[in-house]
Structure formats: C-alpha cells, structure tokens
Amino acid sequence: MKETVIGFIGAGNMASSIVRGLIEAGKKPSSIFVTDIDQSKLETLTDETSIKPATTTEVCTFAEVLVLAVKPQVMKVVCLEIADIRASQLIISVAAGIRTTQLENWLNSKSAIVRCMPNTPALIGEGATGLFANNLVNNRQKELAQSIMDAVGLTAWLSNEEDIDTVTALSGSGPAYFFLLMEAMQEVAQELGLEQEVAKNLVYQTAIGASQLARNAEDSVVALRKKVTSPGGTTERAVDEFEAGNLRGLVRNALIAAKDRSLELSEDFSN
Numbered sequence: 369m370k371e372t373v374i375g376f377i378g379a380g381n382m383a384s385s386i387v388r389g390l391i392e393a394g395k396k397p398s399s400i401f402v403t404d405i406d407q408s409k410l411e412t413l414t415d416e417t418s419i420k421p422a423t424t425t426e427v428c429t430f431a432e433v434l435v436l437a438v439k440p441q442v443m444k445v446v447c448l449e450i451a452d453i454r455a456s457q458l459i460i461s462v463a464a465g466i467r468t469t470q471l472e473n474w475l476n477s478k479s480a481i482v483r484c485m486p487n488t489p490a491l492i493g494e495g496a497t498g499l500f501a502n503n504l505v506n507n508r509q510k511e512l513a514q515s516i517m518d519a520v521g522l523t524a525w526l527s528n529e530e531d532i533d534t535v536t537a538l539s540g541s542g543p544a545y546f547f548l549l550m551e552a553m554q555e556v557a558q559e560l561g562l563e564q565e566v567a568k569n570l571v572y573q574t575a576i577g578a579s580q581l582a583r584n585a586e587d588s589v590v591a592l593r594k595k596v597t598s599p600g601g602t603t604e605r606a607v608d609e610f611e612a613g614n615l616r617g618l619v620r621n622a623l624i625a626a627k628d629r630s631l632e633l634s635e636d637f638s639n
C-alpha cells in the first residue's frame with residue numbers, strides 16, 4: 369500500500385522528535401518531507417534519519433498531511449506563505465496558543481485542522497499530547513493525526529477546543545511542576561546531610577519508580593499513596609504536613625493560573 373506522505377514545516381525540537389518516532393515505528397524515510405529556514409538544523413535531521421530535505425513548496429505539493437512545527441510567533445508568516453501553494457491537505461499544528469480559527473484566517477480558507485498540545489517529554493518519546501480536530505477533519509485524517517502524535521508518546525482526543533487550555537495547564541506545563549517538587553526534595557535532602565549526587569539519584573529514581581508504578585498498577589494513585597502511608601509512620605507525618613500546608617489548594621490555584629495565562633496568550637495571538 370502507498371505510504372502517506374507527511375510534510376513538516378520546521379525541523380526543530382518537536383518536528384525532529386516526531387520524525388524520529390515515526391521512523392522508529394517503521395515509517396519509510398522516503399515518505400517524510402521536511403523544510404526549515406535554518407539549513408543546518410535541516411541537514412542535521414536529514415543526515416540522521418535519511419528523510420528528504422525539501423523546500424516549502426515541495427512540502428506543500430507532495431505531502432498529504434502538513435505538520436506546522438514552528439514557534440507560535442512565526443506561525444502567521446508560515447501560514448501566509450503556504451496559503452496559496454498548499455493543496456487542501458490536513459493541517460496539524462503543534463504550536464501553543466494558536467486557535468484553529470486563527471490558523472484558518474491566516475490560511476485564508478476553511479481547512480481540516482488538528483490542533484495539538486504536546487509537552488517536552490515528547491522529545492524522548494514519553495510525551496502526553498491533547499488533540500482537537502475541527503469539524504472538517506474526517507475519521508481517516510483523525511487516525512492519521514493520532515498515528516503521527518502517537519510517535520512521541522500518549523495521545524488523548526478532546527471534544528472542545530477550549531480544553532486545550534486545560535491540557536496546557538495540566539500536561540503542557542506539568543513537567544515543570546514535577547521538576548519543582550524534585551528540586552525542592554533534592555534541596556532538603558542535601559540540607560539534611562546527603563551528598564548532592566546521592567540526593568539527586570534517589571530523587572530521580574523515586575520519581576521514575578512512582579510514575580511507573582502508577583502507570584502499571586491497577587490501583588488508583590489514592591490507593592497507592594495509602595499503601596505507602598502506614599498509620600503512625602513517617603509518610604503519614606509528611607503527608608499531614610502537605611495537607612496542613614494546603615498542597616491541594618496550591619495545585620488548584622497553579623493550574624487555574626496556567627489555564628488563565630494560556631487563554632490570555634491565545635487572545636494575544638488572535639489580535
């Protein structure tokens with residue numbers, strides 16, 4: 369069967385991770401076209417993966433799916449550039465903060481668009497991506513979009529575009545919340561006398577172990593937490609401190625603040 373040709377505009381971090389993931393999943397390099405204004409970035413990726421370097425016009429002509437993987441600030445320029453040369457193929461945007469209606473305005477046509485919100489662990493194939501399809505996207509295109517983003521981790525479809533702002537606050541910004549907790553744990557462990565390297569290794573491994581356990585266990589995270597928390601024990605003391613300090617309230621405020629900021633940024637790009 370003929371392979372779907374996927375075209376990427378932008379060969380930076382996100383595009384490179386998706387391309388590597390697709391090739392690892394068995395996609396033929398000859399069915400991936402990539403362009404970038406930065407020739408050195410393009411060469412690095414094409415040399416490493418044997419995919420085709422291309423011009424923007426070639427990508428727009430040959431690709432059945434166009435993945436727009438440039439920074440939000442340059443998305444307008446890219447859309448205006450491709451508006452007249454592209455066919456009516458599916459557009460996948462990974463740019464934070466740019467709404468599908470905004471993309472349609474810049475592309476100057478009603479288009480099948482899938483908007484994605486990935487996160488940085490996508491760079492190592494462990495991403496979490498929320499996807500939203502506008503009403504022009506058909507089932508085959510949805511499957512195609514999902515298979516592309518599956519190459520860098522887990523995917524979840526959203527039925528409302530507004531939910532992308534919640535996903536941004538949850539998994540988009542989420543890695544930073546875990547890094548902050550890891551940073552704080554590491555600092556205190558050093559204060560209490562552990563060597564830097566020892567504290568770091570134990571914190572990293574605890575984070576990996578806890579997330580793997582949560583992912584593989586049938587129990588919920590509530591049940592897993594209760595299993596570690598023996599009555600009268602050390603964990604209970606620590607958890608009591610977290611609850612007394614209103615950790616849940618802080619998390620709530622933090623996610624709401626991040627969502628509000630995501631909405632503000634989308635408004636800015638719309639103006």
Ligand SMILES: NC(=O)c1ccc[n+]([C@@H]2O[C@H](COP(=O)([O-])OP(=O)(O)OC[C@H]3O[C@@H](n4cnc5c(N)ncnc54)[C@H](OP(=O)(O)O)[C@@H]3O)[C@@H](O)[C@H]2O)c1
Pocket residue numbers: 377378379380381382383403404405406409424437438439440442445446462463464485486487488489490491
């Ligand atoms: N990195 C992540 O983990 C992550 C997570 C969530 C969402 N995203 C989204 O993914 C998108 C890409 O992020 P990234 O980190 O991959 O960015 P990046 O590394 O900067 O890659 C974008 C590439 O596009 C190139 N470019 C700029 N204008 C172009 C044009 N007109 N035609 C062709 N190529 C052009 C850039 O070249 P120059 O450098 O020369 O400008 C750069 O090489 C962003 O919109 C971001 O919001 C990324």
